Amino acid sequence: xxxxxQIPAALSVPEGENLVLNCSFTDSAIYNLQWFRQDPGKGLxxxxxxxxxxxxxxxxxxxxxxxxxxxxxxxxxxxxxxxDSATYLCAVEFQETSxxxxxxxEGTQLTVNP
Amino acid sequence: DVxxxxxxxxxxxxxxxxxFLECVQDMDHENxxxxxxxxxxxxxxxxxxxxxxxxxxxxxxxGYSVSREKKxxxxxxxxxxxxxxxxxxxxxxxxxAEQYFGPGTRLTVT
Numbered sequence: 001x002x003x004x005x006q007i008p009a010a011l012s013v014p015e016g017e018n019l020v021l022n023c024s025f026t027d028s029a030i031y032n033l034q035w036f037r038q039d040p041g042k043g044l045x046x047x048x049x050x051x052x053x054x055x056x057x058x059x060x061x062x063x064x065x066x067x068x069x070x071x072x073x074x075x076x077x078x079x080x081x082x083x084d085s086a087t088y089l090c091a092v093e094f095q096e097t098s099x100x101x102x103x104x105x106e107g108t109q110l111t112v113n114p
Numbered sequence: 115d116v117x118x119x120x121x122x123x124x125x126x127x128x129x130x131x132x133x134f135l136e137c138v139q140d141m142d143h144e145n146x147x148x149x150x151x152x153x154x155x156x157x158x159x160x161x162x163x164x165x166x167x168x169x170x171x172x173x174x175x176x177g178y179s180v181s182r183e184k185k186x187x188x189x190x191x192x193x194x195x196x197x198x199x200x201x202x203x204x205x206x207x208x209x210x211a212e213q214y215f216g217p218g219t220r221l222t223v224t
């Protein structure tokens with residue numbers, strides 16, 4: 001069974017710190033990996049999409065990397081701000097599943113303290 | 115910008131009622147999805163659709179059905195609501211790989 005795991009489940013950091021969120025997946029045969037942000041009680045906002053042929057994607061202070069062979073992705077957030085406080089979810093489209101289905105991790109709840 | 119809207123943010127229904135959750139997207143996306151999100155279980159796929167009148171079961175379809183009569187609209191139906199269907203329901207749409215989510219419906223079944 002394909003699974004996606006995110007560690008840690010929760011993280012609290014002071015403002016200004018650079019931080020890394022981790023995502024691991026059980027099968028290296030993937031089409032893509034997507035990082036989302038979710039604010040409490042809200043829907044998901046797409047942050048970055050990495051295709052299987054890519055190694056990383058960047059958007060502003062965010063950088064996501066992908067290492068298919070080891071089944072890992074990291075989301076790097078530079079110079080964290082209180083507004084970055086949210087739950088960050090990693091989702092993978094495995095080749096074995098059909099129809100653009102995503103398998104989600106349970107997320108990392110990030111708190112950035114002023 | 116892609117916009118995915120859901121008919122209600124909060125909904126309270128009684129056990130046994132028939133419940134309709136509506137989702138509309140404005141970007142002519144082929145694919146639409148219904149998930150539920152529960153603490154400790156994450157997001158789980160209920161049903162998805164590739165095109166009008168097409169539907170596929172996800173990981174947890176029991177107790178649910180769906181309808182897609184128009185490309186932009188995907189409805190989730192709880193035929194007879196039960197308390198274990200209390201959850202956050204999220205709709206998403208996509209054209210290629212990237213999925214875009216609606217704001218969610220918090221459903222409480224009493």
